[in-house]
Amino acid sequence: MGSGRVWEGFGRLADPKISITSLACMVVGASVAAAEGPLDWTWLGVLGVALFCMEVAKNAWGDVFDYDSGTDLAVAPEDRTAFSGGKRVLVDALLTRGQTWAMAIGFGALGVALGAAIVFLREPSVFWIGAVGLVLGWSYHGPPLRLAYRGLGELDVAICYGPVLAVATCLIQTGSWSGMAFWLSLPLGILIASFLWVNEFPDYLADRSAGKNNLVARLGRRTASRVLPWIYGAGFALLVGLVGVGYPPSVLLGLAALPPAVYASAKVWSRPEDFHREHPVQPAALLCFVLYSLGVGAGVLLDRG
Numbered sequence: 666m667g668s669g670r671v672w673e674g675f676g677r678l679a680d681p682k683i684s685i686t687s688l689a690c691m692v693v694g695a696s697v698a699a700a701e702g703p704l705d706w707t708w709l710g711v712l713g714v715a716l717f718c719m720e721v722a723k724n725a726w727g728d729v730f731d732y733d734s735g736t737d738l739a740v741a742p743e744d745r746t747a748f749s750g751g752k753r754v755l756v757d758a759l760l761t762r763g764q765t766w767a768m769a770i771g772f773g774a775l776g777v778a779l780g781a782a783i784v785f786l787r788e789p790s791v792f793w794i795g796a797v798g799l800v801l802g803w804s805y806h807g808p809p810l811r812l813a814y815r816g817l818g819e820l821d822v823a824i825c826y827g828p829v830l831a832v833a834t835c836l837i838q839t840g841s842w843s844g845m846a847f848w849l850s851l852p853l854g855i856l857i858a859s860f861l862w863v864n865e866f867p868d869y870l871a872d873r874s875a876g877k878n879n880l881v882a883r884l885g886r887r888t889a890s891r892v893l894p895w896i897y898g899a900g901f902a903l904l905v906g907l908v909g910v911g912y913p914p915s916v917l918l919g920l921a922a923l924p925p926a927v928y929a930s931a932k933v934w935s936r937p938e939d940f941h942r943e944h945p946v947q948p949a950a951l952l953c954f955v956l957y958s959l960g961v962g963a964g965v966l967l968d969r970g
């Protein structure tokens with residue numbers, strides 16, 4: 666297998682889009698920390714590199730598990746998108762199984778090593794939340810839990826790409842557990858889970874044929890399309906509710922995420938079978954949680970500024 670194909674395979678596993686979810690969580694956590702005092706940019710950078718490594722590793726082992734289950738093999742060409750259908754490094758023979766596992770193990774080991782450096786050299790108490798994140802990250806695809814195949818993958822994502830990463834970011838910076846980082850990251854986790862929900866529609870037939878029983882596969886596309894607005898609504902209602910119990914009104918800048926959420930919900934509702942073939946719904950769902958993260962982060966800093 667030529668080096669060009671290997672590099673192309675690595676490029677798919679390391680696609681910059683994979684880091685946007687982690688960065689969104691870091692923005693919320695770092696903004697809460699910055700409102701209390703100056704950031705240590707070195708350790709913020711170490712955390713960012715560690716999360717990038719774990720994202721690459723997670724994509725690599727996820728590609729193996731989805732290939733073995735038959736999920737990625739069953740995705741029709743017309744249903745493949747830049748956001749769903751897997752990274753397809755094995756399906757397209759860009760990497761061998763051994764090379765894919767080597768990247769999973771190598772990047773996973775580097776991510777864990779950087780995490781250990783954070784624990785031993787910066788903040789020991791982050792060990793426990795890091796351990797939870799590692800277990801949940803593996804268990805999305807990996808045995809024995811295989812949460813994505815049991816209808817629990819969406820909850821896994823909402824927890825990891827919400828409280829786990831945001832609270833860890835703040836903890837590393839301040840040395841204390843932050844209720845604000847926790848509560849403001851819950852709507853973010855919901856919006857990122859909504860992004861996953863949208864991405865499950867194009868893979869619906871393949872997932873069902875391979876027994877990947879995520880919630881969209883369990884509900885069916887039409888019912889799942891009717892649930893999506895309620896998921897988005899829960900995230901925004903929680904943000905408004907936080908202001909109602911005393912959080913600064915400036916965090917309502919996170920409502921900048923509302924227009925792409927409305928757009929995504931409307932398009933999925935109207936064409937649950939094939940919206941992904943004609944409308945940029947998946948990019949809109951990604952933009953939604955990015956705007957929330959930036960808006961809430963700015964709101965926190967404005968209130969403390």
